[in-house]
Amino acid sequence: MKGRTVLLDHIAGREAAALMVDGKLHDLLIDPPEDAAPGVGAIFFAVADRPLKGQGGITLQLGDGLIGYLRRAKDISPGDAFFVQVSGMAEPGKAIPVTPDLIFKSRYAIVTPHKPGINVSRAIRDDDERDRLLEIAHDVMAGDYGLILRSAATGADAQAVADDIATMQDLAAQVLGHDEKDPALLWASESAHHLAWRDWVNPDEVVTEDGCFETHGALEAIDAALSPSQPLSGGGHAYVEATRALIAVDVNTGKDHSLAAGLKANLAVARDLPRLLRLKGLGGQITLDLAPMPKRDRKQIEDAVKKSFRQDGSDVVVAGWTPLGHLELTRKRDRLPLSQVWPKQ
CATH class of the missing domain: 3.40.630 (Aminopeptidase)
Incomplete structure:
Protein backbone atom coordinates (compact mmCIF):
# COMPACT_ATOMS: atom_id res chain seq x y z
CA MET A 1 0.00 0.00 0.00
CA LYS A 2 1.88 3.05 -1.30
CA GLY A 3 1.25 6.68 -0.45
CA ARG A 4 -0.33 8.45 2.53
CA THR A 5 -3.57 6.89 3.79
CA VAL A 6 -5.66 8.36 6.59
CA LEU A 7 -7.86 5.88 8.47
CA LEU A 8 -10.77 7.21 10.54
CA ASP A 9 -12.34 4.63 12.83
CA HIS A 10 -13.77 4.17 16.34
CA ILE A 11 -12.14 2.15 19.10
CA ALA A 12 -14.15 1.33 22.24
CA GLY A 13 -16.63 4.06 21.28
CA ARG A 14 -13.90 6.70 20.95
CA GLU A 15 -12.64 8.39 17.78
CA ALA A 16 -9.35 7.05 16.45
CA ALA A 17 -7.26 8.10 13.46
CA ALA A 18 -4.20 6.47 11.93
CA LEU A 19 -1.80 7.78 9.30
CA MET A 20 -0.23 5.03 7.20
CA VAL A 21 2.71 5.97 4.96
CA ASP A 22 3.61 3.32 2.38
CA GLY A 23 1.83 0.75 4.53
CA LYS A 24 3.72 1.68 7.73
CA LEU A 25 2.05 3.27 10.76
CA HIS A 26 3.37 6.82 10.90
CA ASP A 27 1.06 8.50 13.44
CA LEU A 28 -1.87 7.60 15.66
CA LEU A 29 -4.52 9.68 17.42
CA ILE A 30 -7.08 8.31 19.89
CA ASP A 31 -9.58 10.25 21.98
CA PRO A 32 -8.67 9.81 25.65
CA PRO A 33 -11.05 8.23 28.18
CA GLU A 34 -13.70 10.53 29.61
CA ASP A 35 -11.94 10.74 32.97
CA ALA A 36 -8.63 11.88 31.47
CA ALA A 37 -7.27 15.37 32.08
CA PRO A 38 -7.90 17.99 29.35
CA GLY A 39 -5.55 17.60 26.41
CA VAL A 40 -3.14 20.02 24.76
CA GLY A 41 -4.97 23.01 23.30
CA ALA A 42 -7.79 23.21 25.85
CA ILE A 43 -8.41 26.78 27.04
CA PHE A 44 -9.38 27.80 30.57
CA PHE A 45 -10.25 30.96 32.42
CA ALA A 46 -7.96 30.50 35.41
CA VAL A 47 -7.44 32.09 38.82
CA ALA A 48 -3.93 32.25 40.30
CA ASP A 49 -3.66 30.29 43.53
CA ARG A 50 -0.33 29.61 45.24
CA PRO A 51 3.22 30.66 44.25
CA LEU A 52 5.80 27.89 44.35
CA LYS A 53 8.82 29.41 46.00
CA GLY A 54 12.15 28.52 44.48
CA GLN A 55 10.55 27.34 41.23
CA GLY A 56 9.35 30.65 39.83
CA GLY A 57 5.92 29.19 39.06
CA ILE A 58 2.42 29.34 40.44
CA THR A 59 -0.51 26.97 40.70
CA LEU A 60 -3.85 27.92 39.14
CA GLN A 61 -7.46 27.00 39.80
CA LEU A 62 -8.96 25.79 36.52
CA GLY A 63 -12.42 24.81 37.76
CA ASP A 64 -13.99 21.42 38.53
CA GLY A 65 -11.15 20.66 40.92
CA LEU A 66 -8.45 20.86 38.23
CA ILE A 67 -5.11 22.44 39.10
CA GLY A 68 -2.84 24.08 36.55
CA TYR A 69 0.81 25.03 36.74
CA LEU A 70 2.30 28.13 35.11
CA ARG A 71 6.08 27.92 34.97
CA ARG A 72 6.95 31.62 34.53
CA ALA A 73 4.74 33.62 36.87
CA LYS A 74 6.50 36.96 37.20
CA ASP A 75 4.15 39.80 38.24
CA ILE A 76 1.27 37.35 38.86
CA SER A 77 -0.31 37.40 42.32
CA PRO A 78 -2.80 35.05 44.00
CA GLY A 79 -6.31 35.97 42.90
CA ASP A 80 -5.32 37.27 39.47
CA ALA A 81 -7.58 35.90 36.72
CA PHE A 82 -6.60 35.36 33.08
CA PHE A 83 -6.86 32.97 30.13
CA VAL A 84 -4.49 30.00 29.79
CA GLN A 85 -4.07 27.11 27.39
CA VAL A 86 -2.92 23.57 28.16
CA SER A 87 0.62 23.21 26.79
CA GLY A 88 1.45 19.60 27.72
CA MET A 89 0.19 16.42 29.31
CA ALA A 90 0.52 16.09 33.07
CA GLU A 91 1.69 12.96 34.82
CA PRO A 92 -0.92 11.38 37.12
CA GLY A 93 -1.27 13.38 40.31
CA LYS A 94 0.55 16.44 38.97
CA ALA A 95 -0.76 19.87 37.95
CA ILE A 96 -1.60 20.50 34.28
CA PRO A 97 1.07 22.61 32.52
CA VAL A 98 -0.42 25.74 30.95
CA THR A 99 0.69 28.88 29.12
CA PRO A 100 -0.90 32.35 28.88
CA ASP A 101 0.07 32.55 25.18
CA LEU A 102 -3.09 31.37 23.44
CA ILE A 103 -3.18 30.05 19.88
CA PHE A 104 -6.23 29.11 17.81
CA LYS A 105 -5.01 26.57 15.29
CA SER A 106 -6.72 25.21 12.21
CA ARG A 107 -5.67 23.60 8.95
CA TYR A 108 -4.36 26.71 7.23
CA ALA A 109 -4.27 29.39 9.92
CA ILE A 110 -3.08 29.99 13.47
CA VAL A 111 -4.57 33.05 15.16
CA THR A 112 -2.44 34.49 17.98
CA PRO A 113 -4.43 37.02 20.08
CA HIS A 114 -1.47 38.29 22.09
CA LYS A 115 1.09 38.41 19.28
CA PRO A 116 -0.04 40.81 16.52
CA GLY A 117 1.35 40.68 13.00
CA ILE A 118 0.74 38.56 9.91
CA ASN A 119 3.33 35.91 9.08
CA VAL A 120 3.71 33.08 6.58
CA SER A 121 5.37 29.75 7.39
CA ARG A 122 9.05 29.67 6.46
CA ALA A 123 8.38 26.37 4.71
CA ILE A 124 6.59 28.35 1.98
CA ARG A 125 9.51 29.63 -0.10
CA ASP A 126 7.81 30.74 -3.31
CA ASP A 127 7.56 34.55 -3.25
CA ASP A 128 4.44 34.68 -5.42
CA GLU A 129 2.65 32.21 -3.17
CA ARG A 130 3.68 34.12 -0.06
CA ASP A 131 2.34 37.34 -1.59
CA ARG A 132 -0.94 35.62 -2.52
CA LEU A 133 -1.46 34.33 1.00
CA LEU A 134 -0.55 37.67 2.58
CA GLU A 135 -3.11 39.40 0.36
CA ILE A 136 -5.80 36.94 1.49
CA ALA A 137 -4.84 37.45 5.12
CA HIS A 138 -4.90 41.25 4.96
CA ASP A 139 -8.37 41.15 3.40
CA VAL A 140 -9.76 38.97 6.22
CA MET A 141 -7.88 39.90 9.37
CA ALA A 142 -9.43 42.45 11.70
CA GLY A 143 -8.61 43.85 15.12
CA ASP A 144 -5.34 43.35 16.95
CA TYR A 145 -5.01 39.59 16.49
CA GLY A 146 -1.91 38.05 14.99
CA LEU A 147 -1.86 35.37 12.29
CA ILE A 148 0.46 32.63 11.08
CA LEU A 149 -0.37 30.97 7.77
CA ARG A 150 0.68 27.31 7.90
CA SER A 151 2.58 25.47 5.19
CA ALA A 152 -0.62 23.53 4.36
CA ALA A 153 -1.99 26.76 2.86
CA THR A 154 0.36 26.38 -0.10
CA GLY A 155 -1.78 26.17 -3.24
CA ALA A 156 -5.00 26.01 -1.22
CA ASP A 157 -8.18 27.61 -2.54
CA ALA A 158 -8.28 31.30 -1.60
CA GLN A 159 -11.81 31.09 -0.21
CA ALA A 160 -10.93 28.06 1.90
CA VAL A 161 -7.96 29.91 3.42
CA ALA A 162 -10.08 33.02 4.03
CA ASP A 163 -12.84 30.97 5.68
CA ASP A 164 -10.28 29.23 7.89
CA ILE A 165 -8.85 32.54 9.07
CA ALA A 166 -12.30 33.97 9.74
CA THR A 167 -13.36 30.88 11.69
CA MET A 168 -10.31 31.08 13.97
CA GLN A 169 -10.84 34.82 14.50
CA ASP A 170 -14.46 34.22 15.48
CA LEU A 171 -13.42 31.45 17.88
CA ALA A 172 -10.81 33.68 19.49
CA ALA A 173 -13.34 36.47 19.93
CA GLN A 174 -15.86 34.03 21.43
CA VAL A 175 -13.37 32.63 23.97
CA LEU A 176 -11.82 35.97 24.91
CA GLY A 177 -15.29 37.46 25.31
CA HIS A 178 -15.84 35.30 28.40
CA ASP A 179 -16.90 37.67 31.21
CA GLU A 180 -17.50 35.34 34.16
CA LYS A 181 -15.24 35.54 37.22
CA ASP A 182 -14.99 31.88 38.21
CA PRO A 183 -12.41 29.49 36.71
CA ALA A 184 -13.87 27.37 33.91
CA LEU A 185 -13.09 25.33 30.81
CA LEU A 186 -13.86 27.48 27.76
CA TRP A 187 -12.64 25.32 24.88
CA ALA A 188 -11.90 21.60 24.94
CA SER A 189 -9.10 19.97 22.98
CA GLU A 190 -10.01 18.72 19.50
CA SER A 191 -11.13 15.17 18.72
CA ALA A 192 -8.91 12.65 16.94
CA HIS A 193 -10.78 12.95 13.63
CA HIS A 194 -10.60 16.74 13.68
CA LEU A 195 -6.87 16.68 14.47
CA ALA A 196 -6.31 14.27 11.58
CA TRP A 197 -8.10 16.70 9.21
CA ARG A 198 -6.15 19.63 10.63
CA ASP A 199 -2.63 18.20 10.60
CA TRP A 200 -2.50 15.34 8.09
CA VAL A 201 -2.93 17.33 4.91
CA ASN A 202 -2.90 16.14 1.31
CA PRO A 203 -3.43 12.40 1.89
CA ASP A 204 -3.70 10.12 -1.12
CA GLU A 205 -6.70 8.36 0.43
CA VAL A 206 -9.07 8.86 3.35
CA VAL A 207 -10.89 5.75 4.59
CA THR A 208 -13.87 6.25 6.92
CA GLU A 209 -15.55 2.82 7.02
CA ASP A 210 -15.99 1.24 10.45
CA GLY A 211 -13.40 -1.46 10.93
CA CYS A 212 -10.87 0.13 8.58
CA PHE A 213 -8.13 -0.15 11.24
CA GLU A 214 -8.37 -3.91 10.95
CA THR A 215 -8.76 -4.15 7.18
CA HIS A 216 -5.79 -1.83 6.52
CA GLY A 217 -3.37 -3.35 9.03
CA ALA A 218 -3.49 -0.56 11.64
CA LEU A 219 -4.50 -2.86 14.50
CA GLU A 220 -1.53 -5.14 13.87
CA ALA A 221 0.78 -2.11 13.70
CA ILE A 222 -0.62 -0.73 16.97
CA ASP A 223 -0.02 -4.07 18.70
CA ALA A 224 3.58 -3.87 17.50
CA ALA A 225 3.90 -0.27 18.75
CA LEU A 226 2.76 -1.35 22.22
Whole structure:
Protein backbone atom coordinates (compact mmCIF):
# COMPACT_ATOMS: atom_id res chain seq x y z
CA MET A 1 0.00 0.00 0.00
CA LYS A 2 1.88 3.05 -1.30
CA GLY A 3 1.25 6.68 -0.45
CA ARG A 4 -0.33 8.45 2.53
CA THR A 5 -3.57 6.89 3.79
CA VAL A 6 -5.66 8.36 6.59
CA LEU A 7 -7.86 5.88 8.47
CA LEU A 8 -10.77 7.21 10.54
CA ASP A 9 -12.34 4.63 12.83
CA HIS A 10 -13.77 4.17 16.34
CA ILE A 11 -12.14 2.15 19.10
CA ALA A 12 -14.15 1.33 22.24
CA GLY A 13 -16.63 4.06 21.28
CA ARG A 14 -13.90 6.70 20.95
CA GLU A 15 -12.64 8.39 17.78
CA ALA A 16 -9.35 7.05 16.45
CA ALA A 17 -7.26 8.10 13.46
CA ALA A 18 -4.20 6.47 11.93
CA LEU A 19 -1.80 7.78 9.30
CA MET A 20 -0.23 5.03 7.20
CA VAL A 21 2.71 5.97 4.96
CA ASP A 22 3.61 3.32 2.38
CA GLY A 23 1.83 0.75 4.53
CA LYS A 24 3.72 1.68 7.73
CA LEU A 25 2.05 3.27 10.76
CA HIS A 26 3.37 6.82 10.90
CA ASP A 27 1.06 8.50 13.44
CA LEU A 28 -1.87 7.60 15.66
CA LEU A 29 -4.52 9.68 17.42
CA ILE A 30 -7.08 8.31 19.89
CA ASP A 31 -9.58 10.25 21.98
CA PRO A 32 -8.67 9.81 25.65
CA PRO A 33 -11.05 8.23 28.18
CA GLU A 34 -13.70 10.53 29.61
CA ASP A 35 -11.94 10.74 32.97
CA ALA A 36 -8.63 11.88 31.47
CA ALA A 37 -7.27 15.37 32.08
CA PRO A 38 -7.90 17.99 29.35
CA GLY A 39 -5.55 17.60 26.41
CA VAL A 40 -3.14 20.02 24.76
CA GLY A 41 -4.97 23.01 23.30
CA ALA A 42 -7.79 23.21 25.85
CA ILE A 43 -8.41 26.78 27.04
CA PHE A 44 -9.38 27.80 30.57
CA PHE A 45 -10.25 30.96 32.42
CA ALA A 46 -7.96 30.50 35.41
CA VAL A 47 -7.44 32.09 38.82
CA ALA A 48 -3.93 32.25 40.30
CA ASP A 49 -3.66 30.29 43.53
CA ARG A 50 -0.33 29.61 45.24
CA PRO A 51 3.22 30.66 44.25
CA LEU A 52 5.80 27.89 44.35
CA LYS A 53 8.82 29.41 46.00
CA GLY A 54 12.15 28.52 44.48
CA GLN A 55 10.55 27.34 41.23
CA GLY A 56 9.35 30.65 39.83
CA GLY A 57 5.92 29.19 39.06
CA ILE A 58 2.42 29.34 40.44
CA THR A 59 -0.51 26.97 40.70
CA LEU A 60 -3.85 27.92 39.14
CA GLN A 61 -7.46 27.00 39.80
CA LEU A 62 -8.96 25.79 36.52
CA GLY A 63 -12.42 24.81 37.76
CA ASP A 64 -13.99 21.42 38.53
CA GLY A 65 -11.15 20.66 40.92
CA LEU A 66 -8.45 20.86 38.23
CA ILE A 67 -5.11 22.44 39.10
CA GLY A 68 -2.84 24.08 36.55
CA TYR A 69 0.81 25.03 36.74
CA LEU A 70 2.30 28.13 35.11
CA ARG A 71 6.08 27.92 34.97
CA ARG A 72 6.95 31.62 34.53
CA ALA A 73 4.74 33.62 36.87
CA LYS A 74 6.50 36.96 37.20
CA ASP A 75 4.15 39.80 38.24
CA ILE A 76 1.27 37.35 38.86
CA SER A 77 -0.31 37.40 42.32
CA PRO A 78 -2.80 35.05 44.00
CA GLY A 79 -6.31 35.97 42.90
CA ASP A 80 -5.32 37.27 39.47
CA ALA A 81 -7.58 35.90 36.72
CA PHE A 82 -6.60 35.36 33.08
CA PHE A 83 -6.86 32.97 30.13
CA VAL A 84 -4.49 30.00 29.79
CA GLN A 85 -4.07 27.11 27.39
CA VAL A 86 -2.92 23.57 28.16
CA SER A 87 0.62 23.21 26.79
CA GLY A 88 1.45 19.60 27.72
CA MET A 89 0.19 16.42 29.31
CA ALA A 90 0.52 16.09 33.07
CA GLU A 91 1.69 12.96 34.82
CA PRO A 92 -0.92 11.38 37.12
CA GLY A 93 -1.27 13.38 40.31
CA LYS A 94 0.55 16.44 38.97
CA ALA A 95 -0.76 19.87 37.95
CA ILE A 96 -1.60 20.50 34.28
CA PRO A 97 1.07 22.61 32.52
CA VAL A 98 -0.42 25.74 30.95
CA THR A 99 0.69 28.88 29.12
CA PRO A 100 -0.90 32.35 28.88
CA ASP A 101 0.07 32.55 25.18
CA LEU A 102 -3.09 31.37 23.44
CA ILE A 103 -3.18 30.05 19.88
CA PHE A 104 -6.23 29.11 17.81
CA LYS A 105 -5.01 26.57 15.29
CA SER A 106 -6.72 25.21 12.21
CA ARG A 107 -5.67 23.60 8.95
CA TYR A 108 -4.36 26.71 7.23
CA ALA A 109 -4.27 29.39 9.92
CA ILE A 110 -3.08 29.99 13.47
CA VAL A 111 -4.57 33.05 15.16
CA THR A 112 -2.44 34.49 17.98
CA PRO A 113 -4.43 37.02 20.08
CA HIS A 114 -1.47 38.29 22.09
CA LYS A 115 1.09 38.41 19.28
CA PRO A 116 -0.04 40.81 16.52
CA GLY A 117 1.35 40.68 13.00
CA ILE A 118 0.74 38.56 9.91
CA ASN A 119 3.33 35.91 9.08
CA VAL A 120 3.71 33.08 6.58
CA SER A 121 5.37 29.75 7.39
CA ARG A 122 9.05 29.67 6.46
CA ALA A 123 8.38 26.37 4.71
CA ILE A 124 6.59 28.35 1.98
CA ARG A 125 9.51 29.63 -0.10
CA ASP A 126 7.81 30.74 -3.31
CA ASP A 127 7.56 34.55 -3.25
CA ASP A 128 4.44 34.68 -5.42
CA GLU A 129 2.65 32.21 -3.17
CA ARG A 130 3.68 34.12 -0.06
CA ASP A 131 2.34 37.34 -1.59
CA ARG A 132 -0.94 35.62 -2.52
CA LEU A 133 -1.46 34.33 1.00
CA LEU A 134 -0.55 37.67 2.58
CA GLU A 135 -3.11 39.40 0.36
CA ILE A 136 -5.80 36.94 1.49
CA ALA A 137 -4.84 37.45 5.12
CA HIS A 138 -4.90 41.25 4.96
CA ASP A 139 -8.37 41.15 3.40
CA VAL A 140 -9.76 38.97 6.22
CA MET A 141 -7.88 39.90 9.37
CA ALA A 142 -9.43 42.45 11.70
CA GLY A 143 -8.61 43.85 15.12
CA ASP A 144 -5.34 43.35 16.95
CA TYR A 145 -5.01 39.59 16.49
CA GLY A 146 -1.91 38.05 14.99
CA LEU A 147 -1.86 35.37 12.29
CA ILE A 148 0.46 32.63 11.08
CA LEU A 149 -0.37 30.97 7.77
CA ARG A 150 0.68 27.31 7.90
CA SER A 151 2.58 25.47 5.19
CA ALA A 152 -0.62 23.53 4.36
CA ALA A 153 -1.99 26.76 2.86
CA THR A 154 0.36 26.38 -0.10
CA GLY A 155 -1.78 26.17 -3.24
CA ALA A 156 -5.00 26.01 -1.22
CA ASP A 157 -8.18 27.61 -2.54
CA ALA A 158 -8.28 31.30 -1.60
CA GLN A 159 -11.81 31.09 -0.21
CA ALA A 160 -10.93 28.06 1.90
CA VAL A 161 -7.96 29.91 3.42
CA ALA A 162 -10.08 33.02 4.03
CA ASP A 163 -12.84 30.97 5.68
CA ASP A 164 -10.28 29.23 7.89
CA ILE A 165 -8.85 32.54 9.07
CA ALA A 166 -12.30 33.97 9.74
CA THR A 167 -13.36 30.88 11.69
CA MET A 168 -10.31 31.08 13.97
CA GLN A 169 -10.84 34.82 14.50
CA ASP A 170 -14.46 34.22 15.48
CA LEU A 171 -13.42 31.45 17.88
CA ALA A 172 -10.81 33.68 19.49
CA ALA A 173 -13.34 36.47 19.93
CA GLN A 174 -15.86 34.03 21.43
CA VAL A 175 -13.37 32.63 23.97
CA LEU A 176 -11.82 35.97 24.91
CA GLY A 177 -15.29 37.46 25.31
CA HIS A 178 -15.84 35.30 28.40
CA ASP A 179 -16.90 37.67 31.21
CA GLU A 180 -17.50 35.34 34.16
CA LYS A 181 -15.24 35.54 37.22
CA ASP A 182 -14.99 31.88 38.21
CA PRO A 183 -12.41 29.49 36.71
CA ALA A 184 -13.87 27.37 33.91
CA LEU A 185 -13.09 25.33 30.81
CA LEU A 186 -13.86 27.48 27.76
CA TRP A 187 -12.64 25.32 24.88
CA ALA A 188 -11.90 21.60 24.94
CA SER A 189 -9.10 19.97 22.98
CA GLU A 190 -10.01 18.72 19.50
CA SER A 191 -11.13 15.17 18.72
CA ALA A 192 -8.91 12.65 16.94
CA HIS A 193 -10.78 12.95 13.63
CA HIS A 194 -10.60 16.74 13.68
CA LEU A 195 -6.87 16.68 14.47
CA ALA A 196 -6.31 14.27 11.58
CA TRP A 197 -8.10 16.70 9.21
CA ARG A 198 -6.15 19.63 10.63
CA ASP A 199 -2.63 18.20 10.60
CA TRP A 200 -2.50 15.34 8.09
CA VAL A 201 -2.93 17.33 4.91
CA ASN A 202 -2.90 16.14 1.31
CA PRO A 203 -3.43 12.40 1.89
CA ASP A 204 -3.70 10.12 -1.12
CA GLU A 205 -6.70 8.36 0.43
CA VAL A 206 -9.07 8.86 3.35
CA VAL A 207 -10.89 5.75 4.59
CA THR A 208 -13.87 6.25 6.92
CA GLU A 209 -15.55 2.82 7.02
CA ASP A 210 -15.99 1.24 10.45
CA GLY A 211 -13.40 -1.46 10.93
CA CYS A 212 -10.87 0.13 8.58
CA PHE A 213 -8.13 -0.15 11.24
CA GLU A 214 -8.37 -3.91 10.95
CA THR A 215 -8.76 -4.15 7.18
CA HIS A 216 -5.79 -1.83 6.52
CA GLY A 217 -3.37 -3.35 9.03
CA ALA A 218 -3.49 -0.56 11.64
CA LEU A 219 -4.50 -2.86 14.50
CA GLU A 220 -1.53 -5.14 13.87
CA ALA A 221 0.78 -2.11 13.70
CA ILE A 222 -0.62 -0.73 16.97
CA ASP A 223 -0.02 -4.07 18.70
CA ALA A 224 3.58 -3.87 17.50
CA ALA A 225 3.90 -0.27 18.75
CA LEU A 226 2.76 -1.35 22.22
CA SER A 227 5.68 -3.77 22.47
CA PRO A 228 8.91 -2.50 24.06
CA SER A 229 10.97 -4.14 21.29
CA GLN A 230 11.01 -2.19 18.04
CA PRO A 231 12.78 -3.39 14.86
CA LEU A 232 15.26 -1.08 13.14
CA SER A 233 16.35 -0.93 9.54
CA GLY A 234 19.47 -3.02 9.00
CA GLY A 235 18.43 -5.81 11.36
CA GLY A 236 18.98 -4.15 14.72
CA HIS A 237 16.31 -3.40 17.29
CA ALA A 238 15.61 -0.98 20.13
CA TYR A 239 13.81 -1.41 23.42
CA VAL A 240 11.75 1.70 24.22
CA GLU A 241 10.41 1.59 27.78
CA ALA A 242 8.88 4.18 30.08
CA THR A 243 9.91 4.31 33.72
CA ARG A 244 8.65 6.67 36.42
CA ALA A 245 11.69 8.92 35.96
CA LEU A 246 12.49 8.76 32.25
CA ILE A 247 12.14 7.03 28.89
CA ALA A 248 14.88 4.45 28.35
CA VAL A 249 15.94 3.48 24.80
CA ASP A 250 18.32 0.53 24.54
CA VAL A 251 19.86 -0.06 21.09
CA ASN A 252 21.10 -3.48 19.93
CA THR A 253 22.83 -4.45 16.70
CA GLY A 254 21.08 -7.79 16.31
CA LYS A 255 22.97 -10.33 14.20
CA ASP A 256 25.27 -7.74 12.63
CA HIS A 257 28.75 -8.18 14.15
CA SER A 258 30.70 -6.00 11.72
CA LEU A 259 32.93 -3.14 12.90
CA ALA A 260 30.35 -0.56 11.82
CA ALA A 261 27.36 -2.42 13.32
CA GLY A 262 27.03 -0.07 16.31
CA LEU A 263 27.11 3.07 14.23
CA LYS A 264 24.57 1.68 11.75
CA ALA A 265 22.13 0.67 14.50
CA ASN A 266 22.52 4.00 16.27
CA LEU A 267 21.86 5.94 13.06
CA ALA A 268 18.80 3.78 12.44
CA VAL A 269 17.31 4.59 15.85
CA ALA A 270 18.15 8.27 15.40
CA ARG A 271 16.13 8.34 12.17
CA ASP A 272 13.14 6.44 13.59
CA LEU A 273 13.07 7.81 17.14
CA PRO A 274 10.54 10.65 16.52
CA ARG A 275 8.04 8.18 15.03
CA LEU A 276 8.53 5.62 17.80
CA LEU A 277 8.03 8.19 20.58
CA ARG A 278 5.03 9.72 18.81
CA LEU A 279 3.28 6.38 18.36
CA LYS A 280 3.92 5.40 21.96
CA GLY A 281 2.86 8.86 23.18
CA LEU A 282 6.06 9.24 25.20
CA GLY A 283 7.87 12.41 26.22
CA GLY A 284 9.85 14.01 29.00
CA GLN A 285 13.42 12.97 29.80
CA ILE A 286 14.81 10.42 27.34
CA THR A 287 18.05 8.47 27.75
CA LEU A 288 19.57 6.61 24.79
CA ASP A 289 21.76 3.63 25.72
CA LEU A 290 23.37 3.31 22.31
CA ALA A 291 25.16 0.37 20.77
CA PRO A 292 28.97 0.38 21.19
CA MET A 293 30.75 2.73 18.80
CA PRO A 294 33.88 4.91 18.76
CA LYS A 295 33.65 8.28 20.54
CA ARG A 296 34.49 10.04 17.29
CA ASP A 297 31.05 9.00 15.93
CA ARG A 298 29.09 10.76 18.69
CA LYS A 299 28.81 14.04 16.78
CA GLN A 300 27.33 12.19 13.79
CA ILE A 301 24.69 10.54 16.00
CA GLU A 302 23.84 13.79 17.77
CA ASP A 303 23.42 15.59 14.44
CA ALA A 304 21.25 12.75 13.11
CA VAL A 305 18.95 12.93 16.16
CA LYS A 306 18.55 16.70 15.80
CA LYS A 307 17.87 16.42 12.07
CA SER A 308 15.24 13.69 12.43
CA PHE A 309 13.28 15.63 15.07
CA ARG A 310 13.58 18.85 13.06
CA GLN A 311 12.21 17.15 9.93
CA ASP A 312 9.44 15.62 12.03
CA GLY A 313 8.43 19.03 13.39
CA SER A 314 8.87 17.91 17.01
CA ASP A 315 10.38 20.07 19.73
CA VAL A 316 13.41 18.39 21.27
CA VAL A 317 16.36 19.53 23.36
CA VAL A 318 19.52 17.43 23.10
CA ALA A 319 21.18 17.78 26.52
CA GLY A 320 24.38 15.93 25.64
CA TRP A 321 26.39 12.87 26.63
CA THR A 322 26.78 11.38 30.09
CA PRO A 323 30.08 10.01 31.47
CA LEU A 324 28.73 6.52 30.76
CA GLY A 325 28.19 7.34 27.09
CA HIS A 326 24.41 7.79 27.14
CA LEU A 327 22.80 10.50 25.01
CA GLU A 328 20.16 12.52 26.89
CA LEU A 329 17.36 14.62 25.43
CA THR A 330 13.98 15.97 26.38
CA ARG A 331 10.79 15.98 24.34
CA LYS A 332 7.52 17.72 25.11
CA ARG A 333 4.71 15.54 26.47
CA ASP A 334 1.97 16.39 23.99
CA ARG A 335 -0.30 13.34 24.29
CA LEU A 336 -1.16 10.53 26.66
CA PRO A 337 0.89 7.32 26.44
CA LEU A 338 -0.56 4.77 24.02
CA SER A 339 -0.66 2.24 26.85
CA GLN A 340 -3.15 4.48 28.70
CA VAL A 341 -5.50 5.34 25.82
CA TRP A 342 -5.55 2.00 23.99
CA PRO A 343 -8.34 -0.20 25.41
CA LYS A 344 -7.18 -3.30 27.20
CA GLN A 345 -8.04 -6.48 25.33
